[in-house]
């Protein structure tokens with residue numbers, strides 16, 4: 352006989368998910384409506400306009416994909432990559448490589464520019480790469496969760512326009528916590544997730560495409576090779592037709608709507624400032640106990656910090672003790688940085704000075720052992 356579900360009460364300071372805001376949990380704990388109920392359709396409209404706000408875009412085609420960030424990532428490529436299209440991808444970490452793998456599966460002629468993990472591309476490097484490859488699509492990861500580096504975007508969209516290239520941006524670890532100006536930057540396709548900066552649970556993932564990107568989808572010679580993520584079909588559910596497409600995960604959408612409402616209530620600029628202020632406090636506190644950050648200060652993310660594991664310290668054992676003895680989750684390194692860094696997230700509801708204090712106190716105790 353199984354007992355009713357009991358889950359440990361952890362403070363999630365890893366790369367995501369972050370702890371959902373209590374108001375978001377409460378919103379999700381509400382009776383589901385039908386996915387074509389007028390009240391639910393009205394809620395979808397609200398999600399769309401709130402997403403435009405947090406992304407700073409006017410894109411009509413701005414929706415939430417029913418799935419995690421990877422589904423929304425796949426949606427950007429599935430819709431726009433036609434067999435033979437040159438797709439240029441900036442790879443400076445684990446998620447750049449995931450884009451490479453995916454774009455190839457949709458028949459893209461994939462080219463890459465690379466940087467050591469923890470560094471970012473300069474505008475000159477991007478300019479040269481665009482002139483060399485003349486891609487149909489250029490993809491960058493704004494916030495590389497595997498390294499903690501923030502890729503600057505100023506000027507990139509302008510260069511892409513010159514070459515008729517669509518600019519695609521991964522904002523999974525930036526939305527809600529890092530300033531983003533999609534329209535000002537000339538970004539054509541972007542995706543994110545619900546479980547990090549927005550402070551919701553995973554499963555309803557923001558997706559947006561510019562009219563220019565939509566035109567490419569409409570002019571395709573072949574059908575989108577993924578029925579579930581086909582934006583021409585999904586657009587009919589999210590747009591005025593309201594045609595059945597799939598049964599939306601209703602309660603997750605309640606949560607997402609509440610999470611976005613909370614960001615709007617706080618004010619986007621204040622929300623960004625809170626993330627920046629708290630992460631600077633984190634860096635200061637970690638440095639005060641002798642720890643070093645992996646990324647140069649100028650390019651560090653407000654949402655995720657990679658902290659160098661000191662020589663002679665077993666990083667895995669420390670993370671395990673933090674989890675089991677202090678109920679605090681931090682992440683380990685991915686790929687090239689495995690065993691070299693811890694990944695500490697301060698995202699959404701968790702971006703508070705109390706999170707920093709709790710972590711640093713616990714770390715002091717664990718490291719002294």
Ligand code: PLP
Nearest residue numbers: 419420421446494496523524544
């Ligand atoms: N892109 C980046 C930069 C991420 O950090 C993640 C997940 O952490 C993803 C994509 C994939 O998102 P998900 O795990 O929600 O599928």
